[in-house]
Amino acid sequence: MDIDVLGALDVRENGVSIAPTAPKPRQVLALLALHADRVVPVASLIEELWSGRPPRSARTTLQTYVLQLRELIAAALARDPGQQDGAGGQRRTAKEVLLTLPGGYLLSSGGGTIDVREFERLAGLGYRAMDAGDFAGASRTLAAALDLWSGSAFADVHTGTQLAMEAKRLDESRLCALDQRIEADLRLGRHREVLAELTVLTSRYRTHENLHAQFMIALHRSGRRGEALNAYLQLRTTLGRELGLEPSPRLRRLQHSILMSGPETALGPTPPARATRSAPDPDAGPLTPTH
Structure with a gap:
């Protein structure tokens, strides 16, 4: 089956x-x-x-x-x-x-294929590759995991209490894997390749700080410093209006780094891969410029 x-x-x-x-x-x-x-x-x-x-x-x-x-x-x-x-x-x-x-x-599956278990297996391998500093392997493996998705979980099923909860859990797992795959790509210098994807993602997830941080980095590394700073201002406005919050200290450090730095911005240490995050880890260290 x-x-x-x-x-x-x-x-x-x-x-x-x-x-x-x-x-x-x-x-x-x-x-x-x-x-x-x-x-x-x-x-x-x-x-x-x-x-x-x-x-x-x-x-x-x-x-x-x-x-x-x-x-x-x-x-x-x-x-x-x-x-x-x-x-x-x-x-x-x-x-x-x-x-x-x-x-x-x-x-009984009878030993057949189950896409959700294959996704979880590949995502786990990708997270371990990130932890080991193998960013090329992490990007490749997490991309394979994400390719198993064709839409939201149970997209054509009327969901009750149980399935709605499971669908939310799976969609959060998908977002975590996507976040880590993009981070791996940025560490490999693929900032221009991820720009279009991040444009869509930051519009969809309007308060997701880590995606906005990645978008700012990709823009800045592509020589679009003004747009990177504008992305920060848009996030700050959205967080204040919808949640009554200010951007995290780490994101503010990134904004300051872009204001003060040259055309390159380096990622800080990798936050823990296996936890779904809506914002960068404030203890992961500043995002500092490289020259």
Whole structure:
């Protein structure tokens, strides 16, 4: 089974999509797919479907959705009658793909690909490469992780409490990986290559200080000092108007560095890679000019 949740939901058994079009069975499949090979409690599925207000028939209705999913799985398995599992030589059945277990249900991936787990694996490798100072390897690995995304997580699924929380977590993980990939590129001198991307990102994430710091650095290194300073002023205005905050001390040091320095601005030490950050680490040291 191949599972994609980093964008539109797509779950394929034997190469055939088993994703239903009806909203609630699709929600059930999405939550099972995200936690593939692990038991998803009935209570979690009911919470996802009815957000704390389940009907009396909730368990029966959930069982109906599970049966609908098994019908789709059975149809996909039937496309290859010769398919065998790795143990007993027998073709898997729908009940062996979507199992009923004490307390919940389990979707068995059968060793197939799961995009979210591949993203987490590659992102972890990228963060370790950043920690080791291997910026080329970090950029390459984090770019491969980000290429697995085709849109927001569960983009075409109606999300309840559980999936909305998971989608937010995954989107934060994506932003953290993106932040680190851009930082790696800046350390490799690719400031002109990331300018267009940072223009879009700073418009989308209007209060994300680290992205704005990277944008300022890329602009300044490209000989666009005035635009770099204007980016700081725009961020300061946005932070004050929307959050009642001033830019962090580290960002103020960066502004001062650009005011006083020549055409190059160096990045300071790399902040911790595995924590999602909305601003530069104020303890990471000043961003100082190089001449």
